[in-house]
Amino acid sequence: MPGFRPAIGLTLVYLALVVLIPLSALLLKSMQLSLDEYWAILSNHRVQASFRVSFGSALIAAAVAALFGFIIAWSLVRYTFPGKRLLDALIDLPFALPTAVAGIVLATIYEANGWVGKLVMDNFGIQIAYKPLGIVVALIFIGLPFVVRTIEPVLQELDTAMEEAAASLGATRLQAFIKVILPNILPAAITGFALAFARGVGEYGSVIFIAGNMPYISEIVPLLIITKLEQYEYAGATAIGMTMLILSFVLLLLINGLQWWVRRRSGQL
Structure with missing residues (x-):
């Protein structure tokens, strides 16, 4: 060409x-680090705890974002209702909003004296801000637009005649969804999940204000890297960053492999 x-x-x-x-x-x-030095850095309990917090929170948040992102995308594509254009515009707000501003807003709303945080604390006894749950909330807020904007075009291009054909053959709404709609949107949903997860693993600005940043409890890997750099521990920061890169690459590779398998099973390849 x-x-x-x-x-x-x-x-x-x-x-x-x-x-x-x-x-x-x-x-x-x-x-430049020997294997013993590298392992000594990674075997530190604080480092391992931060990896569990970052990757665990990112996986949970991406899964929740995938579920609710599909529901939002479905509503925007299939239904007409007042305020639809406004809602569609608000979906992209996390893209334009500075992450630090998002973190401050979320911390203010979900803290114990905040509007939502107080309501949840009084009724369910659950503290959101300054806990790992706060990290998940922040990552859902950041990752949700990736899922919506990935699934929405697929739903728009999906021919409703296939659903009508399934209904004419006696399929229920649930059967039509599982057999017709889900195979077509599942690759896009997996892509949105992967994007939300990738963004969540490395997210910093929107998380540090609501996480509490307590070692062993709510300290994320990016914050630990910044802390080591401020303490001139360049070797430790490099080892943690390299490990985070490798783990993220492996997980994304597995997700992409799953997406390829789903596309092949659904006949899209």
């Missing part, structure tokens, strides 16, 4: 400058 060489050249230059060179620098820096 015309223009292939300049297009692929610009692509490779972009990948080299933005992705490969920074990652190579991180890899070379981490290779």
Whole structure:
């Protein structure tokens, strides 16, 4: 095709400058550590606790965002109601809102004396802000638009005639959803889940204000890396960052493999 060489050249230059060179620098820096030093950093209980908090919260938040993101996308595509355009615009608010502002707003609302936080505390005895639950709430807020904007175009392109054909053959609404709709939107839902998870693992600004940042309880990996850099522990920050990169890559690879398998099973490949 015309223009292939300049297009692929610009692509490779972009990948080299933005992705490969920074990652190579991180890899070379981490290779300066011996295996014993590397393991000593990672085996620290505080480091392991921060990894559990970050990855566990990101997985839970991405799963919740995938569920509610599908419901929101379905409502926006299939129904007409007052305020639909406003709701559609508000979905993109986390994209434009600075993460620090989002964190402050969420912490104010969900703290024990906040509007939502007080209501939940008084009725259910559950504290949201300054706990791991607060991290999940912040990550749902950040990740929800990824799921909605990934599923919404697929639902718009889905031909309703297939559902009508299923109904004419005697399928119930539930059977039509499972057999017709779900196979078509599942790859997009997995993609949205992956995007929400990837964003949640590395999220910093919107989390630190609502997390409480208590070691072993609500301290996330990005905050621990910043802390070590401020203490001039560059080796520790490099080891943690490299491990976080490897774990994120493996999990995203597994998610992409699952997406490919779903597409193949549904006949989209």
